[in-house]
Amino acid sequence: MPDLAVNFAGITSPNPFWLASGPPSNTAGQVMRAFDAGWGGAVWKTIGEPVINTTSRYGGIDYGPQKLMGFNNIELISDRPIEDNLCEIAEVKKRYPRHAVIASLMVESRREAWHEMVKRAEDAGSDGLELNFGCPHGMSERGMGAAVGQVPEYTTMITEWVKEVARTPVIVKLTPNITDVTRIAVAAEQGGADGISLINTINSLMGVDLDTLAPRPTVAGKSSHGGYCGPAVKPIALNMVAACARRVKIPISGIGGIATWSDAAEFVALGASSLQVCTAVMHYGFRMVEDMIEGMESYLASKGLARLDDLVGRAVPNVADWGDLDLNYKIVAEINPDLCIGCHLCYVACEDGAHQCIEEYPASASGKRIPRIIKDECVGCNLCALVCPVHGCITMEEIDTGKPVFTWKDRAREQRQQTGIAYTPSLWGE
Amino acid sequence: MKLEQIAPKLPLEKYEENFADLNPLLTPQQALIAASRCLYCFDAPCIVACPTRIDVPSFIRKISTGNLTGSARVILSANVLGESCGRVCPTEVLCEGACVLNGTGERPVEIGRLQRYAVDYAVSRGFNPLRAGTPNGQRVACIGSGPASLACAAELAGRGYAVEIFDRNAAPGGLNTYGIAAYKSRAEDSLREVRLVENVGVRIHQGVEVTGDPRIVEGRESKVEGTASAMVDGSRSAIQREPSTEGAASTFDLQPSTFNLQQAPSRIALSELESQYDAIFIGVGLGETWDLQLPGEGLRGVCGAMEFIERTKSRPFAGIDVGRRVAVIGAGNTAVDVVTAARRLGAEAVYMIYRRGEDSMPAFAYEYELAKQDGVIFLWNTQPLAILGHEGAVTGLQCARTRLEGRGRFARVDIEPGSNFVLEVDMIVKALGQQPMTEFLRSIPGIELRSGRVVVDSATHQTANPKYFAGGDCVNGGREVVDAVAEGMAAARGIDAWLGHELTVDS
Structure with missing residues (x-):
């Protein structure tokens, strides 16, 4: 069986699946139950000066009957005394020495305050520290959380303060609410961080009650922006993880919409060497990790990989700049008439929403109304295959154009040689 | 109807259970999942x-x-x-x-x-999307208030016509009110839909017989009031019936009704309609169930399928007498409505008798399933020969086994010699389909009938007499509610086109 054991910047755990800092890791009772269920580690709910939370706190977006496609919260850090949290961390570490327990920290932006907090957390026995520079709501208005993580200089500075006293690995948790996440990743690296974790939640307003006009989640008729997460944010998180993997050398803990082993494997392939999960646990409970472990093991085995580490970052080289994509590569759609059920969603999608490359059900001998791809017109955009409700009915088939690889950068270079005029800014590494 | 042996009555709550909605209204959650x-x-x-x-x-x-x-x-x-x-x-x-x-x-x-x-x-919630059109000064009469007429009337009202419906029954809706199995729809469900049509200005006159004889209009306007357990008279071929002081009330036990059942139908002559209306829509449906043409057909305990279903739609279930043993002759969808109703009313043994085989059964497969689930006994390849009785009441049905030559519904049916047997039953329901309203239809000048059906232009539903349009069962021989609606609407468009054309010529 492939080895899922993790050594993340010196933090070890039996598998890469950690509870992300949040409601599921709020108490020793929860964390120990999670470990019993199979979780390899837990990032404790952020510890700091206790807050007072609102009711309500969470909002959800359903997609048809599917609950919680997206989720958000306006909950703050732990509302429990620092001492209670630290005592519980000590107790958990005593009972689960092999599991990773990481203290998530957030204190006011004073050097002494950070020094004191770091010492207390490490004295309690935590295996590592995660600096919460990402919380987008409530704490950021008080100069903490995302207020730090949105400014590279602050990120570097506070990371340095922490590293002055820290004896355990320091992970900086990044906010996605920023133009270029890699600048903050680099800032953390420069500050001496041993690893980064991302993404924290995305600023969001979950909706408006159209009867009362109160935004959601509603607190006495009002609401405030909160942190968005859940399955809907996974593509955003994957992009940011991949971007960081191309820029920094320190390890990355992947967070953002992970709910299954295959979500997790995608994060790993794009550079994450540990994984953090919160929303899915809030939806389904700790038991879900059993399938994540088994699924990951069997995926690795099916690819002949002995260790999780062998997958880490394997897809990163395939993440390219647009200017490096081959403009001569060509695929066209093909409809399998035996599988087609005649819904014509591909037809209307292509006709109204894309490039008018599908003919409406020409006469067929069987009388079945099957749309037909106009191959010469098809731009290979995928839309028809994406809207087709039948698995495998529309496939994108590769066409051999017989032409060599030719990228936008190649084209820009040619044009410059011919005309002496640079059509392309040098952003793409000319 | 005094039967030889009446099935014992069921506890009251058992009737509601037996006739509960087959496919109950979806909950909002179920609807969301189904819609998604x-x-x-x-x-x-x-x-x-x-x-x-x-x-x-x-x-x-x-x-x-x-x-x-x-x-x-x-x-x-x-x-x-x-x-x-x-x-x-x-x-x-x-x-x-x-x-x-x-x-x-x-x-x-x-x-x-x-x-x-x-x-x-x-x-x-009181929502009605239908709107009356701007009045165009033209008037259309619809004969019959079943689905075809209601659809025709609603469509015409939306186009600005003044539409009046004349119907001889006590309550409007035709077969939609009286002829649908109670576990699919109740009379009040149909009446709620009729109200949608009334609310766009269509006037519905109930208890009015349209005749070939010129008489004075005495129609009463009925206002549909929802909760009525509407009652119908026993005879659907009322066209030949003289107004009687007993009227509809004589045949069945009546429930209090908002439809003034106790009064005999009044009459209005076709010639009167012709003089008052610019066009006339015929949506009279079909008439009585076909006779068996067997000895003993006049015995107590023999009735038609539609009449039997009407009872389940118009009076409390506990008040409907059903035989302990019931034979239903025919195997169409209506026959299934009867056998299931008979079982659900408490009949102990219900036989479905069909002279051909199971594979030729005209009923839809899911209707057959319903009958099977209700424990009906199917006698395939069985031909009824005579109805037996004692002191005027049915006691049995003499039958013989049949032998088919050829396949399917057109196979020749022969009696198997020496296969006679007697089925002891207390009630026999004829479910051989309904006869066309030939006599009434023949009284309409100039319209053409083929096999008792009104011949119409397939697009406009205009008859050979251009002033008359027709749709529904009287045209198609007996199909679904949705077909009647489609034909009524097609006729409305046909009427509009025809009258529009006339107007253009006049001006």
């Missing part, structure tokens, strides 16, 4: 499969977005009886049969139930 399964096909086959061309993907999408009044508008503007159709349409062979999900091996979208859900939601 719709792919929102482009140029969807379910639309084409619906005789009234309801834009199914649109109305289902509106359910999933929470725009339920908009959903009901889409349905009702194409089919004013959309709720009934949602309950009673053979969706398996119409919209749901055409659903593309069948091609994936999944269950089709529950179009019928969703349709009922949307209309019920909107109508129960």
Whole structure:
């Protein structure tokens, strides 16, 4: 069986699946139950000066009957005394020495305050520290959380303060609410961080009650922006993880919409060497990790990989700049008439929403109304295959154009040689 | 009807249980899940499969977005009886049969139930998307108040016509009120739909007989008041019946009704209608059940299928006498309605008798399933020969086994010699289909009949007498509610085109 054991910047755990800092890791009772269920580690709910939370706190977006496609919260850090949290961390570490327990920290932006907090957390026995520079709501208005993580200089500075006293690995948790996440990743690296974790939640307003006009989640008729997460944010998180993997050398803990082993494997392939999960646990409970472990093991085995580490970052080289994509590569759609059920969603999608490359059900001998791809017109955009409700009915088939690889950068270079005029800014590494 | 042996009465709550809605109204959660399964096909086959061309993907999408009044508008503007159709349409062979999900091996979208859900939601909140058009000064009379006439009238009212419906029954709605199995729809469900039509200004005169004889108009306008357990007279071929002081009340026990049943029908002559209206729509449906042409047919305990179903729609179940042992002759959808009703009313043994084999059964497969689930005993290849009686009441049915030469419904049926047997029964229900209203239809000047059906232009539904249009069972010989609605609407468009044409010529 492939080895899922993790050594993340010196933090070890039996598998890469950690509870992300949040409601599921709020108490020793929860964390120990999670470990019993199979979780390899837990990032404790952020510890700091206790807050007072609102009711309500969470909002959800359903997609048809599917609950919680997206989720958000306006909950703050732990509302429990620092001492209670630290005592519980000590107790958990005593009972689960092999599991990773990481203290998530957030204190006011004073050097002494950070020094004191770091010492207390490490004295309690935590295996590592995660600096919460990402919380987008409530704490950021008080100069903490995302207020730090949105400014590279602050990120570097506070990371340095922490590293002055820290004896355990320091992970900086990044906010996605920023133009270029890699600048903050680099800032953390420069500050001496041993690893980064991302993404924290995305600023969001979950909706408006159209009867009362109160935004959601509603607190006495009002609401405030909160942190968005859940399955809907996974593509955003994957992009940011991949971007960081191309820029920094320190390890990355992947967070953002992970709910299954295959979500997790995608994060790993794009550079994450540990994984953090919160929303899915809030939806389904700790038991879900059993399938994540088994699924990951069997995926690795099916690819002949002995260790999780062998997958880490394997897809990163395939993440390219647009200017490096081959403009001569060509695929066209093909409809399998035996599988087609005649819904014509591909037809209307292509006709109204894309490039008018599908003919409406020409006469067929069987009388079945099957749309037909106009191959010469098809731009290979995928839309028809994406809207087709039948698995495998529309496939994108590769066409051999017989032409060599030719990228936008190649084209820009040619044009410059011919005309002496640079059509392309040098952003793409000319 | 005094029967030889009456099935013991059931506890009252048992009747409601037995006749409970076969496909209950979806809950909001169920509706959302069902609606979300719709792919929102482009140029969807379910639309084409619906005789009234309801834009199914649109109305289902509106359910999933929470725009339920908009959903009901889409349905009702194409089919004013959309709720009934949602309950009673053979969706398996119409919209749901055409659903593309069948091609994936999944269950089709529950179009019928969703349709009922949307209309019920909107109508129960007082929403009616139908609007009367700007009055154009022209008048149309509809004869009969069943689905074809209601659809025709609603469509014409929307186009600005003054429409009046004349119907000889106590309550409006025709077979939609009186002829649908009680576990699919109750009379009050039909009456709620009639109200939608009334609310766009259509006047409905109940208890009025249209005759070939010139008489004075004495029609009463009936205002539908919902809760009525509406009552019908026993005879559907009322056209030959003289007004009688007993009237409809003589045949069955009557319930208090808002439809003034106790009064005899008044009459109005066709010539009167012709002089007062610019066009006339014939939506009279069909008449009495065909006779068996067997000895003993006049015995107590022999009745027609439609008359039997009417009873279940118009009086408390506990007040309906059913034989302990019942033979139903015929194997169509109406025969299934009868055998299931008889079982659910407490009959101990119910036989379905059909002279051909199971594979030739005219009823839809799911109707056959209903009968099987109700424990009906099927006697295939059985020919009734005579009805036996004692002191005027049915005691048995003499039958013989049949032998078929050839296949299917056109095979020749011969009696197996020496196979006679007697089935001891207390009640015999004829379910051989309904006769056309030939006598009445023949009294209409100039219209052409073929096999008792009114011949119409397939597009305009105009008859050979240009002033008369027709639709529904009297034209198609007896089909679904949705077909009658489609034909009524086609006739309305035909009337509009014809009268519009006349106007153009006049001016």
